[in-house]
Amino acid sequence: LAQAQLSTKAGVEGSLLGAYAMLAGKGYTRFAGPNNWVYGSILGGDANKGTDPGDYTAINPIQRYEAPATDGDINGSWNAKYEGISRANTTIRLATASTELSDTDKKRIIAEARVLRGHFYFELKKIFNSVPYIDETKDYGTGIEKVANTPDFWDKIEADFKAGMDNLPETLDQAGRVNKWAAASYLGKTYLFEKKYTEAKAIFDQVIANGKTTNGKKYGLVAKYAEIFNAENDNHEESIFAVQTSMNTGSTNNSNAWDDLNYPYNTGANGPGNCCGFFQPSFSLANSFRTDANGLPLLDGSYNTGSNQLVNDYGVESNAAFTPDKGNLDPRIDHSIGRRGIPYLDWIDHPGKDWIRSQPYAGPYSPKKYVYYKTQENTLTDGSSWTRGYATMNYTIIRFADVLLMAAEAEVEVGSLEKAREYVNRVRARAANPSGFVTKAGKPAANYVISLYNTAWTDKAVARKAVRFERKLELSGEGHRFFDLVRWGEAATELNAYLAYESKFLVTMFGGAKFTSSKNEYLPIPQTQIDIQGKDILKQNPGY
Amino acid sequence: LMLLYAVSTVAQDRKVTGKVVGVDNQGIPGVSIMIKGTRTGTTSDASGSFSINSKSSSDVLVFSGIGFKAKEVSVGGQTTLNVVLSEDVSALEEVIVTGYATTNKKESTAAISTVKAKDLTAVPSGNVEQQLQGRVTGVTVITNGQPGTSSIIRVRGFGALGGNEPLYVVDGVPVGSTDFLSPDDIESTTVLKDAAAASIYGARAANGVIVYTTKKGTKKARKLEVSYDGLIGFTDPNVAGAPKMLSPQEQADWTQQAYRNNAAANGTAVQYTHPQYGSSATATLPDYLYATGVGSGIRGSVDINALRAAYAANPGNTFLIKPNKAGTNWYDEITRVAPIQRHSLGFSGGTESSRYYIGLGVQDQSGILLANSFKRYSFRANTEFDLSKKVRIGENLQFTYRSVVGQAGGNNGLGIADSESEVLAAYRMPTIIPVFDEFGSYASTIAQGFNNPRNPVRRLMLNNSNDGNFNVNGFGNIYLEVDPIENLTLRSSIGGQYNNYYYKDYNYRYLGDSEPEASNSFSEGTGYSFSWVFSNTASYKLKVDKHAATIFGGIEALNTGVGRNIAGSGINPFSMDLDYVNMSVVQNPVVNSSLFSGVNFYSLFGKVDYSFNDKYYLTALVRRDGSSRFGANSRIGVFPAFSAAWRVTSEEFMKEIPFISDLKIRGGWGQMGNSNNVNPNNQYSLYASDRGTSFYPISGTNNGADAGFYRSRIGNPDAKWETAVTTNIGIDATLLNGRFEVVLDWWRKDTKDLLFQVPLPGVVGASASAPSVNIASMMNSGIDFQIINKGKLTKDLKYDLTWNSSFLKNEISSLAPNVSYFEGTTYRGISPIRNAVGQSISSFFGYEVIGYFASADEVKSSPAQDGAGVGRFKYKDLNGDGKITPDDRTFIGSPVPTYTGGVNIGLQYKNFDFSTYIYTSLGNKIFNMSKWFTDFFGTFEGSGKGVRAKDSWTPALGNSAQGPIWESASNLSTSGASNSWYVEDGSYLRMQNLSIGYTVPKSALAKLGLSRARISVSANNIFTVTKYKGLDPGVGGAVDTNFGIDVGNYPVTRSFNVGLNLGF
Structure with a gap:
């Protein structure tokens, strides 16, 4: 197709859809998926690579914070984000030049494209920090390769989301589009990352009060935690900005293709996917769900010590006897982590080692959140490729619980601790809904003890800790943790403690690994890009 | 013209008959007999006899036959001519x-x-x-x-x-x-x-x-005349030559050893955690590897009745796998002794004014891999008729049906060596797993602890056996030749090729793998292409005194092929019954199609050959091509060439040197173009839509998606031809009265304006193909050398010996400003290839292994290296900065052979002939990527491993170990980096053919009613001398910038044939 053919309304709309398609990193590395399972969750200590040492070895150094600048997947992630930016910029150019678009459509399309562009730059900012900022005025032949990388482009991200907030309608016919409130939520998130707490709070206040989804549902929390992770509920009231996925499209790339390896291993017909045992939740994450006698998390970090540690089946054969942990647990654990003896969605009880590719290497747990149900096989999965593991469950880039917790953070920082407590409790109240518990033989599958923070928050530091820990529990495995740790300045302490703990079990994986401050907060700028554009244009990140 | 014609027909014809014989007085068939200066001629028959109509007693008959010196005889008044031809010692007239x-x-x-x-x-x-x-x-x-x-x-x-x-x-x-x-x-x-x-x-x-x-x-x-040529034979898969794998007990023992090594490396207690080999230091093999419900090794008995019932209820998902304690030889299981037969019938004949050849051929060959086969049926009809003395019309026509089933590797099999094919699967499958389980189903890695290989016998038999893949091809041309005046020939030819292909591919659900194939699937596709060429040429021969010249010119138009393809695929039809499955009954059908319109060329060309007194020769030629492959800015290319030769032996002074029968010195210079390496769309900037990369379900549905667009190509309207400038200096010599012939060429080819897709920075949007621009350059040079020696050892024993030698040097001279290299494909995280300026194409790049770390102290005292540990690779700190970084990588070999050559030896003793042919390739390296799978415990831990495990690093072996310590770790210092340990010498020498034939003497033929009969036996690929450890050193690849990587090659192996050649 020549460019002229894309200047029609349908053409410009198609170009915009092309930009949406890149939310999923289509055609690029699995690492470029929207859920940041490697960069957000694995690097954040929610999970490890899983599987065995010799499989997808490129992740080995990355999860040990030894990522080489020459790594092809990191380069692929860079390319995927810029492909998205390029498509957004192309759309803006086409829309601006098009004579066939109504002003309303033109305004909307440009605003949608800007929100998408803002998202891709937000991703680049989180992952690489310092990158070239390219808008619609630069392209091949007009100096695009001469734009140097810089960490200073928060203002431009703000501007894109602001434009979205100002120019997009509240609702649209097609649920997959970003609307005014998605842009607003993202703007709030941007302010939060910039530590502009007052501005963030102001935005979040509006979002929480007035926000609605593109398909017109007032923002709220779904009743049961598990309902968030169920394709049948896609585009629910908690879904602020989601990557739409689908089957029967002629390509598995339109499903959750970035997660196709992230299923338990060797399950046969008893379990979902086929493959490949990646993305196994960490010991530390599992222990984090321990609650005290009051049903509150162990904010002092003692969850990794003594009897607070979860009883697990590490080193236990599947045909040997095992009794799961009997202690107090946050019920979200069994929506977030597959573990022995607990029903694995509507499949069978997780059999432990039989479903783990190499338990000595990667531990006893399986991923669970974005896994499809047995009843959904072939109706909400795409079976047209080599594995069954192509779910069609929207990944939510921003969900309402995330907004509540971000708002809580802002409230803590501006000093309104009780407002923060209210938001956190709203999230916890949903988690505590007993009808949402995982059950076995009609009874809760484990000893779930969870309660709200019933005592007023008076100490800012304690409140901050509680909010941050809630974020860890609520959003585990959803690709946020590492970026949160980095912006909080906690990455080195938290992650070195994580490595020290995990490497007691997973020696081959983590023995000798360490997180280096002022280096590992960001990934290296891909060497390939430096080679192409020149060292004077692209400066490598510190420490690499 | 008509007048001349009329006159010549009234001239008095006279029949001249005779026989052409050799010095042995045997009749020579197939000798061409022409009346000099005319196009009238005939050919001697099987007994050497001929008959020709002569028009005048001044006619001179020219007798020429392949392998004989031409002879001219004046007809004079004779009506019977017996001519003796002597053998041509120089073959210069060929x-x-x-x-x-x-x-x-x-x-x-x-x-x-x-x-x-x-x-x-x-x-x-x-x-x-x-x-x-x-x-x-x-x-x-x-x-x-x-x-x-x-x-x-x-x-x-x-x-x-x-x-x-x-x-x-x-x-x-x-x-x-x-x-x-x-x-x-x-x-x-x-x-x-x-x-x-x-x-x-x-x-x-x-x-x-x-x-x-x-x-x-x-x-x-x-x-x-009817000829039959046939052969029948078989190919042996060379099971003995396949890489040796650990036996079940050895694999178990080495697994426990790896656990000990892991524990030592990590300073922890040993845990024997393999689900099959027991939890003690001494490995034992279980009684069952798997019984549905229990995935890990079972010691003792199983509830066979319950399993039988389960199998009856759900055969696809019930398995009972016993270990094959003797060990399965998977390479043996996936291969077979493969039959081959080929039969050709040739019918040829003619009249005074026509000739024809009809060929019928069939070849039916099985591959050594199961369910791999090749079939070709061909029909050829070539005819030519004289419409008059000066006008000829002819045609060549061929129809071919060709079927190749079970071929692996990209580009029609070219890419097999670096594909993870079923040959690699045979190495990766642990020997303890049997081919079939106790219920007769295929057994596989559903049993725990063997990682993810898939039973390759199952894959080949189930997924290839019912497949079909063929093309039907019509090819040919029709031409008209006219001689309007003496020595001028005009020729017009129109030709083309039509190709139609079809394939169907069935793949079956199988749940017995650790990574099962969950669906039945079916795909089929078809397409056609049509190409044509229309050429018109004129050739004029001129001879004035000692000056001779041929002037040749032409005009040509062609299209490289227009066509369309369509392909569909889908899964899980109600039944996989072959009579039922089609694209209408599958679920989730996906159909793709494409079209192409070929590249048009319009060309003018001319050539002048001039010679003086058979002593000096000059040739000048030029071609001007216009091609739609390039943008309007640079569509036209002009390619001139000049060459000259001096026939030294025509000089008087050379007559004094009798051992030099003929000597010619040649030299040439010229330019040639290449336009293959660029997409015809390179001239355009384009957008595209693609289900996999630009569709999006914007409406929020879980079913179906909407089309989106993306930029697919950035155009370069200025791209033009690549130009190769070549220089050639050569010598042709015939020595010792034809006993030796020598051809020697030194050549150099510099290709400039090479089309190179200068890598685009990611910020541009990496889904767009970078434009090809004329920027790179490449140098090739070499020496070609051929010696032919033939003669008689005794009266009855003749020999001939041909030795072909080629030396090649290849080097990338430049790529683009600031671009010094680009990389090849990544294999399991390893990028072994770097195409770099100053190196040959497809050079291997990586760390240089200088040994293994002998101790923790050595690790500490050596340059810092990621993943370093005792028994792991120790890399060379090339830049001496005290740490091993990507900057310490270097070029570690090239797959381009520096020398290739062949020797053919033929002997003829009375009616027996013997010939052998030896080929050699020297100086090429192979990156043996298959070792990544077989020589490390930690690469897909639990899968099949090779016997080199037994020579993996131990303190005692030290640097003489064959590989690093046997352990789970997989990192830069073990399996995770391209390094010199993978690179092996790929030089080899192979005896490719040895054959002995017996020709039935002419005396006996008559009784049989035959004019020719020969029976032969031959063996091919008899032996290969090489240091290469893989299956076969003939390691190619699908693309030039990425070859020489062996992930599991399809070997060239020994075959034996019996052949029969008959003439009627």
Whole structure:
């Protein structure tokens, strides 16, 4: 197709859809998926690579914070984000030049494209920090390769989301589009990352009060935690900005293709996917769900010590006897982590080692959140490729619980601790809904003890800790943790403690690994890009 | 004209009859007898007899036959002529077909090689191009053992970064591939190597031109001659030569050893955690590997009745797997002794004014891999008629049905070596797993602890057995030749090729793998292409005194092929019954189609050959090509070439040196073009829509998605031809009265304006193809050397010996400003190839292994290296900065052979003939990627491992170990980096053919009613001398910038044939 053919309304709309398609990193590395399972969750200590040492070895150094600048997947992630930016910029150019678009459509399309562009730059900012900022005025032949990388482009991200907030309608016919409130939520998130707490709070206040989804549902929390992770509920009231996925499209790339390896291993017909045992939740994450006698998390970090540690089946054969942990647990654990003896969605009880590719290497747990149900096989999965593991469950880039917790953070920082407590409790109240518990033989599958923070928050530091820990529990495995740790300045302490703990079990994986401050907060700028554009244009990140 | 014609017909005709015999007084069949200066002629029959109508007593008859010296005899008043021809010692008169024209060895000023027809048929292959290996100097051939595979054929090096296939011309029609040809139909094969020879093909000549001419028959009144050539035999898969794998007990023992090594490396207590081999230091094998419900090793009995019931209820998902304690030899299981047969019938004949050849061929060959087969049925009809004395019309026509099933590797089999094929799967499958389980289902890695290999027997038998894949091909041309005045020939030819292919592919659900294939699936597709060429040429011969000249010119238009493809796929039809499955009954059908409109060429060309007194020869030629492949800015290319030769032996002073029978010194310079390596769309900036990369379900549905667009290509309207500038200096010599013939060429080919896709920065949007720009350059140089020695050892024992040698140096001279390299494909995280300035194409790049770390102290005292540990690779700190970084990588080998050569030895004793052919390739390296899978415990831990485990690093072995310590870790210091340990010497010498034949004496033939009969036995690929540890050192690859990687090659193995050649 020549460019002229894309200047029609349908053409410009198609170009915009092309930009949406890149939310999923289509055609690029699995690492470029929207859920940041490697960069957000694995690097954040929610999970490890899983599987065995010799499989997808490129992740080995990355999860040990030894990522080489020459790594092809990191380069692929860079390319995927810029492909998205390029498509957004192309759309803006086409829309601006098009004579066939109504002003309303033109305004909307440009605003949608800007929100998408803002998202891709937000991703680049989180992952690489310092990158070239390219808008619609630069392209091949007009100096695009001469734009140097810089960490200073928060203002431009703000501007894109602001434009979205100002120019997009509240609702649209097609649920997959970003609307005014998605842009607003993202703007709030941007302010939060910039530590502009007052501005963030102001935005979040509006979002929480007035926000609605593109398909017109007032923002709220779904009743049961598990309902968030169920394709049948896609585009629910908690879904602020989601990557739409689908089957029967002629390509598995339109499903959750970035997660196709992230299923338990060797399950046969008893379990979902086929493959490949990646993305196994960490010991530390599992222990984090321990609650005290009051049903509150162990904010002092003692969850990794003594009897607070979860009883697990590490080193236990599947045909040997095992009794799961009997202690107090946050019920979200069994929506977030597959573990022995607990029903694995509507499949069978997780059999432990039989479903783990190499338990000595990667531990006893399986991923669970974005896994499809047995009843959904072939109706909400795409079976047209080599594995069954192509779910069609929207990944939510921003969900309402995330907004509540971000708002809580802002409230803590501006000093309104009780407002923060209210938001956190709203999230916890949903988690505590007993009808949402995982059950076995009609009874809760484990000893779930969870309660709200019933005592007023008076100490800012304690409140901050509680909010941050809630974020860890609520959003585990959803690709946020590492970026949160980095912006909080906690990455080195938290992650070195994580490595020290995990490497007691997973020696081959983590023995000798360490997180280096002022280096590992960001990934290296891909060497390939430096080679192409020149060292004077692209400066490598510190420490690499 | 009419008048002249009328006059000549009234002249008094007189019949001259006779017999042509050799010095042994045996009749010589097939000798051409022409009345000098006319086109009237005939051919001697099987007994050497001939009959011709002479018009005048001043007529001179010219007798010429292949292998004999031509002889001229004046008719005078004779009506009976018995002529004795002596054998031609120099073969200088041998006619060489050069595409548009013919020349002969004596007059040629260019670098041209020919291949004997019988050399093409000596080894039965599915694709005649394979037989050029070692037969032609200056041609690199890398092939594999798949029947019907494509091969890497490179004439004089690798001229460009891609698209280096030579141009094939069959009967004047350019084609992309010669796989449709039946070798028995081929009369002659000529390889045009330098510009002086090839530039007449202009923009498509830079990679050399290979010209095939098919059999034509001869003009004379004679009865039909029928020939039969057949062979029948088999190919042995060479099971003994396959890499040795650990036995079940050894694998178990080495697993426990790895756990000990892991514990030592990590300073922890040993845990024997393998689900099959027991939890004690001494490994034991279980009684069952798997019984549905229990995935880990079972010691003791199983509830067989319950399992039987489960199997009856759900056979696809119930398995009971016993260990094969003796060990399964998976390579043996996936291979077989593969039969082959080939039969050709040739019918030729003619009248005074016509000739014809009809060829029927069939080849039916099984691959050594299960369910892999090749079939070719061909029909050829070549005819030519004299419409008058001055007008001839002729045609060449071929229909071919060709079927290749079970072929693996990209580009029609070319890419097999670096594909993770079923050959690799045979290495990866643990020997303890049996082929079948106790219920007769295929057994596989559903049993715990063996990681993810899939039973390759199941994959081949289930997924290939019912597949179909064929094409039907019509090829040919029709031509008209007119001689309007004496010595002027006008020729017009229109030709083309129509190709239609179809395939169907069934894949079956199988749940017995650790990573099961969950769905039945079916796909099928078809497509066609049509290409045409219309050529008009004129040739005028001039002889004035001692000056002789041929002036040749032409005009040509062609299209490389228009066509369409359509393919569909889908899963889980209600039944996989072969009579039921089609695209209408599958679920989730996906249909893709594409179209292409080919590239148009419009060309003018001309050539002048001048010679003086058979002493000095000059040739000048030029071609002007216009091609739609390029933008309007640079569509036209002009390619000139000049060459000259000095026939030294024509000088008086040389007559004094009797041992030099003939000596000619040649030199040539010229330019040739290459346009293969660029997409015709390169001139345009384009947008595209793609289900996999730009669709999005924007409406929020879970079913279906909406089309989106993305930029797919950034155009370069200025791209033009790549130009190869070649220089060639050669010597042709005939020594000792024809006992020796020597051809020596030194050549150099500099390709400039190479089309290179300068990598785009990611910020531009990496889904767009970068434009190809004319920026890079490449240098190839070499020496081609051929010696032929023949003679008689005794009266009855004749011998001939041919030695072809080619030396090649290939180097990338430049890529683009600030671009010094680009990388090849990544294999399991390893990028072994870097195409870099100053190195050969596809060079291997990585760390240099200087040994293994002997102790923790050595690790500490050595330069810092990620993942360093005792028994792991120790890399060289090349830049001496005290740490091992990517900057310490270097070039560690090249897959380009520096020398290739072939020796052919023929002996003839009375009616017995013997010949052998040896090929060698020296100086090429192989990156043995298959070792990544078999030589590390930690790469897909639990999968099958090779016996080199037993020589893995121990303190006692130290640096003489074959690989690093046996352990789970997988990192830069173990399996995770490209390094010199993977690189092996790929040089080899192979005896490719040994055959003994017996020709039935003429005296006995008459009784049998035959004119010719020969029976032969032959063996191919008898032995290979190599240091390479993989299965076969003939390691190719699908693209020039990425070859020499062996992930599990399809080997060329020994075969045995019995052949029969008959003439009626």
